[in-house]
Amino acid sequence: MRAGRAATGARSAAVVVVAGCLITIAAFGARAAMGLFLEPMTVFHGWSRADFAFALAVQNLLWGVFQPVAGTLADRVGPARVLAAGLAVYAAGMAAMAVAPSPAWLVLSAGLVVGLGQALTGLAVVLAAFARFVPAADRGWAFGMATAAGSLGQFLVVPVGQAFIAGFGWFDALWLLGACLLVVLPLAWFLRAAPGEAAATVTNPLPVRRVLACAVHHRSYLLLTAGFFVCGFHVAFIAVHLPAHLSDLGFRPAVGAWALAVIGLFNVVGAYAAGVLSGRYSKTALLCWIYLARAGVLAGFLLLPPSPAGVYVFAALIGLLWLSTVPPTSGLVTVMFGVRHMAMLFGIVFFGHQLGAFAGVWLGGALFEAHGSYEPVWWLGVGLALVAAVLHRPIRERPAPDFAVDGPPPSRDRAYSTFN
Secondary structure (H helix, E strand, C coil), X not given: CHHHHHHHHHHHHHHHHHHHHHHHHXXXXXXXXXXXXXXXXXXXHCCCHHHHHHHHHHXXXXXXXXXXXXXXXXXXXXXXXXXXXXXXXXXXXHHHHHCCCCHHHHXXXXXXXXXXXXXXXXXXXXXXXXXXHCCHHHHHHHHHHHHHHHHHHHHHHHHHHXXXXXXXXXXXXXXXXXXXXXXXXXXXXXXXXXXXXXXXXXXXXXXXXXXXXXXXXXXXXXXXXXXXHHHHHHHHHHHHHHHHHHHHCCCCHHHHHXXXXXXXXXXXXXXXXXHHHHCCCCHHHHHHHHHHHHHHHHHHHHHCCCCHHHHHHHHHHHHHHCCCCHHHHHHHHHHHHCCCCHHXXXXXXXXXXXXXXXXXXXXXXXXXXXXXXXXXXXXXXXXXXXXXXXXXXXXXXCCCCCCCCCCCCCCHHHHCCCCC
């Protein structure tokens, strides 16, 4: 009898992971394709790159602002309803973006509405569902699968978005990408909880106010949030400005689109590997090495002469590190605070990520307009990667005071083996 229940639970968890990953593929794929619209939209309307960059910077910022709210809603009403609403809002925002007559309208549509949709369909909501349905021993793997799905979406959807633009024009391409979001909306139904099911995984009865008070006074949590700022800076700057940067270097638009696709493809491997490794070894040490590797890859891209082969090698290497920070970062949140408020607390960490995304996208456009080159922002990214490695070093991989987590705390030998 017990074996039968265990098998049923395993099947339920597998369905949740598959449905959540498919939603993530669509949501992150549409987001990754945003940079493809920079040149055609600005040329058509006569806007500056700074205008477009500011709208997407607002999008990233509001995604971060709304993410803790989306996480809190997911904790209270369940991830399924939040994801379904988010996909509908996301699609509406892309349709409104297509008809934007001015930069101010672009900020409202691509910035406010799409940013809200991205928050409601963000990883904090999907990971919260996985944390509740997947056994503690398999959460690192499940978190890696979700992150890899986002990258797979980038690999699959970005070339499709470029094909839409080439075949139908940028206006229709935005509508078609929005329609893809609506296609996966019914899958949110599979992430609903049966009565009492989510409560069975809850181990932390503390009220939200006390949880937040503990979090904002927990040094490791604050360092984690500050370090995730750098990840957001890198990812958003590259996703939005890499196609235009490569165009400035004389490459065809297809090279930029395929570079983003290669990033997504290789991050499928990187994110999955990070998920597996974060379940076996120190999450803190893993994050330090990831940021050090990013600094080296970015510096190499700037110092080596540009070539198509060099672009794709860079894309592959940065792809391995692209969202590989998410499994160990989200895993550290569950180690510190458990699963009950995971969506809200990871949402706050993700807000730090989106502050970095705002800075990366906005500075990319602003400094380009001021200097005619993206190079200062690339070198800033190198410096920030080194800062992030330093910030993660003191993080302690153990429960915060007054919190109980699922399963035993991580082994001291593993948690402090490399950097502590």
